[in-house]
Amino acid sequence: MAKTRxxxxxxxxxxxxxxxxxxxxxTLSKFSLPAGVYxxxxxxxxxxxxxxxxxxxxxxxxxxxxxxxxxxxxxxQVERVPTEETLKSLRKGVILSDGKTLTCGARLLPEEPELxxxxxxxxxxxxxxxxxxxxxxxxxxxxxxxxxxxxxxHPCLRLVRAAVGKVTLAGLxxxxxxxxxxxxx
Numbered sequence: 001m002a003k004t005r006x007x008x009x010x011x012x013x014x015x016x017x018x019x020x021x022x023x024x025x026x027t028l029s030k031f032s033l034p035a036g037v038y039x040x041x042x043x044x045x046x047x048x049x050x051x052x053x054x055x056x057x058x059x060x061x062x063x064x065x066x067x068x069x070x071x072x073x074x075x076x077q078v079e080r081v082p083t084e085e086t087l088k089s090l091r092k093g094v095i096l097s098d099g100k101t102l103t104c105g106a107r108l109l110p111e112e113p114e115l116x117x118x119x120x121x122x123x124x125x126x127x128x129x130x131x132x133x134x135x136x137x138x139x140x141x142x143x144x145x146x147x148x149x150x151x152x153x154h155p156c157l158r159l160v161r162a163a164v165g166k167v168t169l170a171g172l173x174x175x176x177x178x179x180x181x182x183x184x185x
Contacts, residue, residue, distance in 0.1 A: 004056040005037055005054060005055045005056075006053070006054045006180040006181075006182060006185070007034065007053040007179060008051075008052060008167050008178050008180045009172075009177040010049060010169055010176055011047075011174075012048060012174040014045060014046070015027065015028065016028070017042040017044075018039075038053060038054065038060065039052070040053065040060045040063035040064055041064045042140075043161060044159075048174065049162060050167065050169050053177075066102065066140070070164060071163075072136070072164050073135070074160065074161050075159070076133045077157045078131060078132075079128050079129075079155050081131045082154050086152050087108070090148060090152060091104060094151045095151070098141060101148060104138075105135060105137070107133070108133060108134075122157040123157065130157060146159060
């Protein structure tokens with residue numbers, strides 16, 4: 001039996017989480033990934049960070065199904081500084097158009113995470129401060145973090161997935177990938 005192959009990619013902003021696009025937008029094909037690995041979940045075109053890929057269909061399912069409770073950590077740069085009450089609302093779950101979200105972790109990051117500059121940079125408004133929230137969740141609905149922060153009055157300006165379980169972005173530059181040992185999961 002062939003050994004399961006797992007890859008961690010730091011997906012840059014402005015890349016589709018697929019290998020082809022009829023409209024010619026940048027895709028995963030530009031990163032010289034090993035043949036036969038497929039994304040375990042998605043990151044939006046305008047989101048960045050850790051994307052897991054594997055050739056194991058069972059593992060793909062386990063990484064994406066909320067019943068298996070694999071935590072995913074996101075760093076969201078949002079407009080204005082949320083109050084503790086707002087963070088509690090995020091933690092309890094937010095009602096979105098497709099139903100209430102599961103409970104999650106939500107906290108203010110004490111400082112801006114060390115990330116490379118994004119190209120293009122986020123919009124800057126002189127009179128509107130921003131801050132970074134760390135959110136830890138097990139479900140992954142379409143644009144969920146962005147919709148949750150917007151629902152509580154803090155639109156997301158930049159979104160980075162920092163970790164999936166114990167696998168993190170540490171030491172992985174945008175557009176670079178590395179092999180993941182199954183024991184890391």
